[in-house]
Amino acid sequence: MPKFGVALAVALLITSTAEAQRGGGRGRGAQEDAAPAPSAGAIYTAPTPAMNVSGVWQTESYSPKIQLTGGGDLPYNDKGKAAYAMNMAALKNGSMRDEARHLCVPDGLPRMLGNPYPFQLIQTPGQVTIVYELNHVIRIIPMDKPLPNAHELEVAPYYSGHSVAHWDGDTLVIESAGFNDKTFLDATGAPHSDSMTTVERIKKLNDTRLEDVITVNDPEMFTRAWSARFVYDLHPEIRIEDYVCGEKHRDISKVRGVVVPR
Amino acid sequence: MSRWFTAASIIALASAVALPSWAGSPVPDFNGVYGRDAHNYPKPYMTRGAARNATITDGYNNPILKPWVVELLRRDDLVEKNGHPTITAHSTCYPEGVPYVFGGTQIQILQTPSEITTIFGDPGQLRTIYMNRPHSKHVEPSWYGESVGHFERDTLVVDTIGIGVHPESGSMGFFGTPHTGALHLIERYRYLRPDEKSTAPRPKNDSFDADAVIKDGKVLRLTFTVEDPGAYRKPWSVALDYLPLSSRIREYVCAENVRDKDLAPLLPTADTPDF
Numbered sequence: 040m041p042k043f044g045v046a047l048a049v050a051l052l053i054t055s056t057a058e059a060q061r062g063g064g065r066g067r068g069a070q071e072d073a074a075p076a077p078s079a080g081a082i083y084t085a086p087t088p089a090m091n092v093s094g095v096w097q098t099e100s101y102s103p104k105i106q107l108t109g110g111g112d113l114p115y116n117d118k119g120k121a122a123y124a125m126n127m128a129a130l131k132n133g134s135m136r137d138e139a140r141h142l143c144v145p146d147g148l149p150r151m152l153g154n155p156y157p158f159q160l161i162q163t164p165g166q167v168t169i170v171y172e173l174n175h176v177i178r179i180i181p182m183d184k185p186l187p188n189a190h191e192l193e194v195a196p197y198y199s200g201h202s203v204a205h206w207d208g209d210t211l212v213i214e215s216a217g218f219n220d221k222t223f224l225d226a227t228g229a230p231h232s233d234s235m236t237t238v239e240r241i242k243k244l245n246d247t248r249l250e251d252v253i254t255v256n257d258p259e260m261f262t263r264a265w266s267a268r269f270v271y272d273l274h275p276e277i278r279i280e281d282y283v284c285g286e287k288h289r290d291i292s293k294v295r296g297v298v299v300p301r
Numbered sequence: 302m303s304r305w306f307t308a309a310s311i312i313a314l315a316s317a318v319a320l321p322s323w324a325g326s327p328v329p330d331f332n333g334v335y336g337r338d339a340h341n342y343p344k345p346y347m348t349r350g351a352a353r354n355a356t357i358t359d360g361y362n363n364p365i366l367k368p369w370v371v372e373l374l375r376r377d378d379l380v381e382k383n384g385h386p387t388i389t390a391h392s393t394c395y396p397e398g399v400p401y402v403f404g405g406t407q408i409q410i411l412q413t414p415s416e417i418t419t420i421f422g423d424p425g426q427l428r429t430i431y432m433n434r435p436h437s438k439h440v441e442p443s444w445y446g447e448s449v450g451h452f453e454r455d456t457l458v459v460d461t462i463g464i465g466v467h468p469e470s471g472s473m474g475f476f477g478t479p480h481t482g483a484l485h486l487i488e489r490y491r492y493l494r495p496d497e498k499s500t501a502p503r504p505k506n507d508s509f510d511a512d513a514v515i516k517d518g519k520v521l522r523l524t525f526t527v528e529d530p531g532a533y534r535k536p537w538s539v540a541l542d543y544l545p546l547s548s549r550i551r552e553y554v555c556a557e558n559v560r561d562k563d564l565a566p567l568l569p570t571a572d573t574p575d576f
Contacts (some may be wrong), residue, residue, distance in 0.1 A: 082330060083410060093413070101576070140574030142556045155576060161418055163332050163411045168418070170427060173575075175396075177420060177427060179409075181548055197552040279429065280445040281396050284556075285544040297576045 048121035083164050089209035089243050095279065096249055096271035097157040100295035103226035105149065108266040109253070113229055126228035129247075137221065143284035145176040145198035147222025148215060148237050149253045152269045155294035157277050165209065168206050171288075175282045180204045180213055192217030196233055213239040224255075232259035245274040313335060327454040331410045331417070331490060334550060335521045335543035337511045339502040341404040341476055343498065345537045346374075366536045370479045377476075386561055389473035390424075393567045394555035395470035396444035397424050399461055399486055400525050401477045406508035409550050410490075417450060423508065423555030430459050442466070442482060444495065459488040481531030492519040493542070501542035510548055518545035 085091035106199055107113065115123055129135035139146045146154060156173040169178040180202040187201050188190070200215035219231040235257040249271045256264045282288060293297050322422040330474045346363040366374075381387050391404070407422030417430040428445040440447045440463035450459040464484045466473070493499055499520040504511035526538040560566050 082332070082414060085349065137574070138556075141566070143570050143571065144554050144556050145552075159415075161411050163413065166411075170418070175426060177425060177550075178551075179420075181549065195551070198554055199552060221493070241403055278431075283396060283444065285571040286569070288575060292574060299576055300573050 043126055051284045058265055060147075083162050085162065087209065090206065090211075091162070092160050092241060092243060092249060093162045094213060095157050095159045095274045096149075096279045097274050097277065098153065098155060098269060098271050098294065099298050101153060103296075105225040105227075105229065105267055113224070113260045115118065115260060116262050119230070122230040122260065123228070124205075126230050128225070130228045135228075136188050137223070137226070137228070139174065140226075141284075143174045143282075145174055146171075147198050147218060148200055148235075148239075149254040149267055150223055150225050151176060151199065151253060151267060152239075152251055152253060152267075153225070155297045156282075156289070157274055157279060158271075159279050167213075170279055172282055174284075176190070186214060186216055199237075200237065204207040209242060211241040213241065214240070230260065231255070231257050233280070233281075234259050244270070249273070311391070326454070328490065329455050329457075330412065331492075331521065332412045332456060334405045334407060334409045334548060335424075335545040336504070336546045336548075337541055337543045338406060338504040338508050338511075339407065339489060340508075342539055342541055344478075350494070365537060366566065367532050367534065370532050373479050374474060377514070379515045381421055387476060388564070388567060390467075390472040390478045391472040391476070391555075392559070392564050393471055394559065394568075395467065395569060396426055397470065398444050398464055398467075398472055399428070399448075399488070400420065400446055400527060400539075401472050402426065402523065403523065403539075407546070407550060410544060417459075421551055422550040423553055424555060430457075436460070436462060444487070446484075456489050456491040459486075461486040461488070478527060478528045479532050480527070483531050485528040486525060487528070488523060488525045490521060490523050493522055497522075498535060499542050499544075499548060500540070506542065513546045513548035515545040515547050520544060537540070 079224045080224050085093075089233040105113070113119075113123075126135065130137060136142075138144050145151065151171055151173075154173045155170065156171065158169055158171040158173075161168040161170065165178060165182050167180045169180065170176075171178075176199060178199050181204070183205050184203050185216060186203050191203060195199070196217050196219040198219060198221065202215040204211055206212070209255070214236070215238075216236040218233055218235050220231065222231075223229055226233055236253060237253055237255050239251050239253045241249065241251045250268060251271070252266055252268045254264055254266045255261070291297050319463065325458045346366055377387050388394060389467065390401055397405070402421045402424060405421050405423040406503040408470065409420040411420065412416040415432055417432060419430070420426055421425045426445075428429065429449060430448040432450050434449055436447055436449055442463050442465040444465055444467065446464035448459050448461040450457055452458070462485055464480065464482075464486065466480065466482050473562040478484075501520055504514055522540060522542040524538055526536050528536040556568055559568055
């Protein structure tokens with residue numbers, strides 16, 4: 040009996056201490072930086088570590104001109120070439136403005152994928168959400184759902200497109216359609232049409248590196264589909280910050296290829 | 302005897318560690334999209350509740366308001382009465398911050414064990430609540446401040462400080478919540494219990510599709526408390542009920558929706574791009 044008493048008391052003490060460490064405190068926040076409280080069943084848990092793509096990610100290099108997989112220039116058709124030439128001339132003479140940088144509207148795809156600011160991937164049941172610090176763009180991506188129908192994509196086009204995702208093994212595949220044609224493919228003003236569709240294949244290269252290979256299909260502007268690859272590093276120390284156009288933001292000068300205008 | 306003594310002292314020690322009775326119990330799952338089909342929210346000093354054209358005219362004498370707050374509200378009231386658009390964070394595309402942003406109509410909660418992200422649908426903004434950890438030692442003021450959270454039984458408690466003071470954004474005035482840098486906001490989220498009646502406004506197909514309301518779904522109640530001795534003589538609280546929705550938050554790009562020529566020049570823009 041005394042032995043049982045000791046065991047019970049020790050068990051109680053251990054449980055109590057563990058609970059105290061969970062930080063279920065009262066008042067202003069919890070004072071312990073401790074293990075999370077147990078979750079209800081519906082909180083998302085990645086089936087494998089490779090399928091846990093959550094976290095804050097950031098590229099280590101930036102290119103104003105989109106770098107195609109396999110090299111070379113964007114395979115524009117005649118219409119695409121003419122539109123690109125027009126954009127470049129208009130940006131140069133000031134009759135067109137890069138609104139993503141001056142009014143801070145979303146960059147759209149694939150330009151957004153190469154931006155030098157961090158972004159956060161959040162996995163919850165039935166949804167992947169990507170939050171880009173730059174211009175505070177939010178992509179809501181339902182899992183295992185079809186894209187909206189053609190009519191909805193046409194009447195309500197998005198800067199970032201409408202997206203859905205599914206897993207192909209350990210690769211997160213995001214399909215997007217229903218873009219508006221107000222965004223550029225990169226900072227040089229490369230255009231696309233509103234019938235562009237994209238497929239992103241997001242895959243962890245190791246515990247702290249992630250790649251996103253995007254394939255762009257836009258027969259109205261290009262002679263063939265083409266791809267570009269973006270690689271990111273995990274940055275658990277970064278918290279996504281507020282972003283207001285024209286304010287001073289975090290220092291991105293260390294990202295290779297970034298030229299901060301003076 | 303001595304062993305029993307040991308056991309008794311351990312039990313005494315264990316019970317001395319004061320713990321809430323719910324510690325360690327599973328937390329509720331708030332993942333989902335919630336809607337409240339009303340603009341703005343009632344404040345204790347507003348006399349006509351949550352209506353868009355709510356007026357504080359009769360509330361000027363509300364004893365909780367500090368004189369500078371009354372002046373600010375009086376100014377905005379005058380602007381509104383003269384038919385000019387009131388400058389608000391919403392109409393000029395600035396981050397709305399809390400609690401101003403609760404005047405919006407849709408919230409999506411993304412819940413993970415370590416962080417809870419709330420996406421605010423109609424300004425297309427978000428903030429992150431860092432779970433089970435204290436505030437930073439030095440909180441730099443930001444638009445949404447720093448939020449930390451924890452669960453108490455069925456309730457998510459969110460504590461926010463470091464909410465910046467930005468009169469240029471309009472977040473302080475008539476539709477906003479005038480505040481100082483000392484603003485301390487406490488939000489409490491929980492599902493209504495079966496015996497509680499929802500006060501959620503009936504959906505009017507205004508801000509979201511009424512058909513998207515999940516029938517028999519759980520109603521989410523947010524009660525927030527504003528503590529700011531620099532602006533209010535005592536704390537005040539508001540309770541808002543949200544209906545669960547099956548619809549998704551849509552893309553919202555504020556800057557392209559500003560049609561008012563008086564407001565357009567007030568939008569935040571960058572003369573020089575960041576990179």
